[in-house]
Amino acid sequence: MAPAPSTYAGVADVAAVLVLLTEFAMLRAPLLRSQVRLYAFQSLVVTGLAVDIAVVRHVGDLYALAIVSFVLKVVLVPGLVLRLLGDADMDLAGSSVLGVASMILIALAVSAFGFFAVGSLQVHSAALPTTALAIAAAVILVAFVLIILRADVVSQAIGFFSLENGVSVASLVVAAGLPLVVEVAFLFDLLVAVVVFGVIMRVHHDRANTLSTEKLDRLKG
Amino acid sequence: MAITLVILVVFPFLVAAASLALPIAISRYLTIFTGMTTFALSLSLVPAAADHAQVAAGSLLRVDALSVVFVVATTFLYGATGMFAAGYLRLAEGAPGRRYGRRFYAGINLFCWSMLIAPIVNGLALLWVAIEVTTVISALLVAIDDTDGATEASWKYVLIASLGLGIALFATIIMYYAGTTVFGAAYNLSFTKLLAGARHFPPDVVRLSFVLAVLGFGTKMGLFPVHTWLPDAHSEAPTPISALLSGALLAVSFYAILRYYQIAVRSLGSNFPRNVLLIFGLASLLIAALYLLSQHDLKRLLAYSSVEHMGILAIGMSFGAPIAIVGVLLHVLAHAAAKGTAFFGAGSVVRKFGTKDMRRIRGGIEALPWSGSMLVVAVLALSGMPPFGIFRSEFLIVEGGMSDPREEIAALMVVLITLAFFGLSWYTTRTMLSPKQGSSDDGQTLALPTPAKGEVSNWIVAAMVAGALALVILGVHPPAQLGHLLSRASAELAVVR
Numbered sequence: 001m002a003p004a005p006s007t008y009a010g011v012a013d014v015a016a017v018l019v020l021l022t023e024f025a026m027l028r029a030p031l032l033r034s035q036v037r038l039y040a041f042q043s044l045v046v047t048g049l050a051v052d053i054a055v056v057r058h059v060g061d062l063y064a065l066a067i068v069s070f071v072l073k074v075v076l077v078p079g080l081v082l083r084l085l086g087d088a089d090m091d092l093a094g095s096s097v098l099g100v101a102s103m104i105l106i107a108l109a110v111s112a113f114g115f116f117a118v119g120s121l122q123v124h125s126a127a128l129p130t131t132a133l134a135i136a137a138a139v140i141l142v143a144f145v146l147i148i149l150r151a152d153v154v155s156q157a158i159g160f161f162s163l164e165n166g167v168s169v170a171s172l173v174v175a176a177g178l179p180l181v182v183e184v185a186f187l188f189d190l191l192v193a194v195v196v197f198g199v200i201m202r203v204h205h206d207r208a209n210t211l212s213t214e215k216l217d218r219l220k221g
Numbered sequence: 222m223a224i225t226l227v228i229l230v231v232f233p234f235l236v237a238a239a240s241l242a243l244p245i246a247i248s249r250y251l252t253i254f255t256g257m258t259t260f261a262l263s264l265s266l267v268p269a270a271a272d273h274a275q276v277a278a279g280s281l282l283r284v285d286a287l288s289v290v291f292v293v294a295t296t297f298l299y300g301a302t303g304m305f306a307a308g309y310l311r312l313a314e315g316a317p318g319r320r321y322g323r324r325f326y327a328g329i330n331l332f333c334w335s336m337l338i339a340p341i342v343n344g345l346a347l348l349w350v351a352i353e354v355t356t357v358i359s360a361l362l363v364a365i366d367d368t369d370g371a372t373e374a375s376w377k378y379v380l381i382a383s384l385g386l387g388i389a390l391f392a393t394i395i396m397y398y399a400g401t402t403v404f405g406a407a408y409n410l411s412f413t414k415l416l417a418g419a420r421h422f423p424p425d426v427v428r429l430s431f432v433l434a435v436l437g438f439g440t441k442m443g444l445f446p447v448h449t450w451l452p453d454a455h456s457e458a459p460t461p462i463s464a465l466l467s468g469a470l471l472a473v474s475f476y477a478i479l480r481y482y483q484i485a486v487r488s489l490g491s492n493f494p495r496n497v498l499l500i501f502g503l504a505s506l507l508i509a510a511l512y513l514l515s516q517h518d519l520k521r522l523l524a525y526s527s528v529e530h531m532g533i534l535a536i537g538m539s540f541g542a543p544i545a546i547v548g549v550l551l552h553v554l555a556h557a558a559a560k561g562t563a564f565f566g567a568g569s570v571v572r573k574f575g576t577k578d579m580r581r582i583r584g585g586i587e588a589l590p591w592s593g594s595m596l597v598v599a600v601l602a603l604s605g606m607p608p609f610g611i612f613r614s615e616f617l618i619v620e621g622g623m624s625d626p627r628e629e630i631a632a633l634m635v636v637l638i639t640l641a642f643f644g645l646s647w648y649t650t651r652t653m654l655s656p657k658q659g660s661s662d663d664g665q666t667l668a669l670p671t672p673a674k675g676e677v678s679n680w681i682v683a684a685m686v687a688g689a690l691a692l693v694i695l696g697v698h699p700p701a702q703l704g705h706l707l708s709r710a711s712a713e714l715a716v717v718r
């Protein structure tokens with residue numbers, strides 16, 4: 001394989017940072033609808049990264065992956081969640097435990113931890129931009145903050161989907177050679193998971209008449 | 222032998238698809254038949270797996286001694302749960318009952334199929350895919366009863382387990398990255414390849430991947446502190462699903478951890494992986510033992526007992542001695558039989574008395590002479606009483622622990638298991654053995670349900686007899702071929718560079 005030009009590493013890092021910033025934007029988005037749109041944008045960045053890597057490193061498989069990823073994560077998943085929101089007639093995110101400022105501060109601390117912890121592993125490789133791996137770890141941790149602090153099923157589901165975007169960034173930068181069948185299996189799994197999340201969210205909404213998770217406190221001990 | 226693997230992977234899937242269309246009376250027997258057939262097929266794999274390094278079909282399917290242990294455990298519960306479900310399901314008349322029954326049988330066959338392919342597929346990536354499939358199917362099955370409790374439990378389950386698997390996916394990617402340093406940018410994650418190259422992987426990367434894998438798959442295995450979905454899902458799911466969740470699903474996730482362990486010991490030596498498992502195992506055992514002491518819900522009690530036993534498995538691996546690993550693998554089999562039997566008994570009791578609250582159940586054995594007594598037997602087996610399989614496996618694990626330089630850990634484990642024994646047996650034996658007219662803890666007389674004497678269904682009794690028989694066989698005299706298989710699997714796991 002030809003040695004990758006340094007612009008390639010730059011593009012990968014910029015894409016990873018954009019994904020991380022979108023994750024922060026999700027934390028502060030007050031409307032569930034805007035959260036879903038942010039997720040669609042984030043997925044678009046990930047798809048773009050896939051195309052970039054496919055072009056620069058001549059990995060033909062990644063074009064196919066980019067197409068599947070675009071259809072699934074930019075069009076289908078946001079579409080499904082928005083339809084659920086339309087039926088549910090609820091748009092303001094459920095009250096979170098903390099204010100936006102505190103959430104962002106926690107997320108900053110957590111993402112710094114992820115960035116430096118994975119960065120300190122000193123994984124060096126001529127062909128792979130490992131900074132993006134550290135940023136991907138930060139994205140995953142911020143997704144956890146989102147899920148833990150937001151008290152409604154839509155934010156929690158979107159948090160999980162965006163966590164998967166973080167893992168996608170990691171897999172694109174350090175495991176671009178992963179066999180296509182495996183990548184497609186991952187995405188197919190995501191699709192199934194989205195459908196199941198959707199089913200259970202709908203069941204919850206039908207029973208509790210809300211998307212908030214505040215009522216989900218019966219089972220203890 | 223390769224054809225056996227293909228049948229195991231294809232047959233249950235076809236049955237699941239057929240159950241959507243067939244009348245329930247037929248899917249009921251078809252499920253039992255499929256469970257028993259796959260169990261027989263998996264037993265037929267035992268001699269081959271014990272004698273050869275691996276049995277493979279193409280590049281995607283492959284079993285070795287380690288995977289066959291888990292295939293046997295899963296298929297045994299498949300058959301037994303099929304029988305139990307035939308007696309347990311009370312389907313409403315007309316269309317709603319028919320719809321429920323079809324969904325249930327399609328779901329349960331698909332769930333067993335997904336747990337069956339996980340140990341058969343070759344490679345970390347496909348293993349992750351299979352385990353994610355088990356999550357989504359079982360989440361729907363937990364929700365199938367459509368009550369408030371079931372909805373809450375399934376939401377917690379699907380969210381927490383998916384997040385855990387998100388971490389496990391990250392672990393897979395990082396392990397792939399570790400491999401690129403040896404195999405170049407493009408390769409497949411098959412076990413043979415990873416195990417052959419593991420000693421040259423960069424150690425820090427493998428360390429990160431192993432910890433993430435234990436945390437991620439540990440979520441589905443029910444290790445503290447990521448076990449929180451487990452008691453809810455086990456108690457709110459229909460009881461056949463609880464039995465499968467507890468006896469087979471947790472074990473399959475443990476299998477995934479063992480695969481990462483196998484790679485990690487080759488790359489890092491055994492100290493680091495063993496210490497990680499020790500921390501998670503001890504914490505799980507401690508928490509479960511404490512929760513068991515104050516649990517009134519019969520199904521939650523059994524769920525916490527699962528956390529306890531998963532902790533024992535992790536501690537057993539951390540001892541590292543080959544005999545302890547043989548004990549761990551035997552424990553997987555014995556736990557599947559014992560927990561299955563216990564949940565079948567619990568299902569029978571809940572059907573009979575109409576409550577899961579053990580304070581409101583008295584005279585269980587009077588009402589249910591067969592399934593009640595076998596529930597007591599199963600609980601005693603779970604607590605490590607001879608002559609049952611769990612006694613033998615825990616004995617082997619402790620024996621391995623005593624040969625470890627840190628033998629006080631084995632002593633601590635015995636203390637915690639004893640604590641769990643008190644919690645587990647106190648309420649269940651009182652519930653089952655005390656006479657019908659009882660009083661509650663604080664002396665008030667409660668209006669207790671007093672159902673008529675008689676079994677709920679002979680199917681339930683048959684399923685429990687199968688489980689109890691397996692427990693006795695595993696405890697008194699495990700077949701020589703099985704011992705051979707366990708030693709071989711233990712030798713594969715104990716290899717250090």
